[in-house]
Amino acid sequence: MSNSSGKCPSRLSRDLPRRSGSARGAKSVLASVQNVDGVKRDQTVLREILSGNMPGFLRHLAPVNVSGKAADGSNVQITLCVTPDYLALGSDRDYVRVPLGLRAATRIGEEFNMILPTPRMVDMIYRQADLRLSPRPMSPGPQMTSTNYFMRHNATVEAQRQSAGAAPGTLISGHKKDVVLTTRLASNRGRVAIYGWHQRNGQPIQPLSTVHGAGYADYSHGVRLVSRTAFLNGQSVDLRTLMADPRYAGLLSSEGPISGPGLRMAALASN
Known part of the structure; x- marks a missing residue:
């Protein structure tokens, strides 16, 4: 597969199931998990999203172009294809962005033939975004992980987008903030890595952190996925191959090549 246009072919989202006409809207689904903990809530959200209950706009992947020099000095361009927004539950008219623990986020990525971004990818997505929103932090506390809290934050984000x-x-x-892939997960088993929430000056509020357990997710977390099919100088290639290749890894991660157990550690993390 070649790609000279710098766009993302629609076939890259073929592993994302179509939404059933009988699927419930986000508000109805989330009403059923208002008073359950995050791990149990993840099970419900996971089941819904894997069945295709997510807004159609997430199926239209957006290109993020990376230009630079490979380790051998050659000029390269890599096109990543990413979900245009964070994972959301529901329909195009009734959707809510849903934070997820690491196991659920990784399971969805595997089923959809996608992976989590690295912090460097998160930076690139921010710089190339068509709309950069200002962070809207809410008061910290135990309520941060509640369903009601992330629904309220979603309403704030929607108001920003519409404005x-x-x-x-x-x-x-x-x-x-993004749930991300990092080599730190290899030495911090059972943890989730988060990074981002960029301010208008381009600096992230959240430096790379693995302080939370893998099952933790609060209102500020989002799951953005990156297609495993990337394009190197217009030719399709498995993104994991690029990330493991010392020639190209530096363009995609500040931690050097990521391969093998390091790349799959997210999938092995347990809640």
């Missing part, structure tokens, strides 16, 4: 005049499916960034 900016951006349609759903616009490549948006700045409104959440």
Whole structure:
């Protein structure tokens, strides 16, 4: 597969199941998990999203282009194809962005033939986003992990998007911290890595952190996925191959090549 346009072919999202006409809207699903803990809530959300209960705009992947020099000095361009917004539950008219623990996030990525981004990818997505929103932190405390809290934050983000005049499916960034892939997970088993929530000056509120357990997720977390199919100088390649290759890894991660157990550690992390 070649790609000279710098866009993301629609076939890259073929592993994302179509939403059933009988699927419930986000508010109905989330009403059923208002008073359950995050891990149990993840089980419900996971089941819904794997069945295709997510807004259609997430199926239209957005290109993020990386230009630079490989380790051998050659000029390269890599095109990543990313979900335009964070994972959301529901329909195009009734959707809510849902934070997820690491196991659920990784399971969805595997089923959809995608992976989590690295912190460097998160930075690139922010710089190339069509709409960069300012973070809207809420008061800290035990309520941060509640369903009600992330629904309230979603309403805030939606108001920001609508005020900016951006349609759903616009490549948006700045409104959440990302669940990310990092080599730190190899030595911090049972943890989740988070990074981002960029301010308007381009600096992230959240430096790379593995302080939380793998099952933890609060209102500020989002799951953005990156297709395993990337394009190197217009030719399709498995993104994991690029990440493991010393020639190209530096363009995609500040931690050097990521391969083998390091790349799959997220999938092995347990709640």
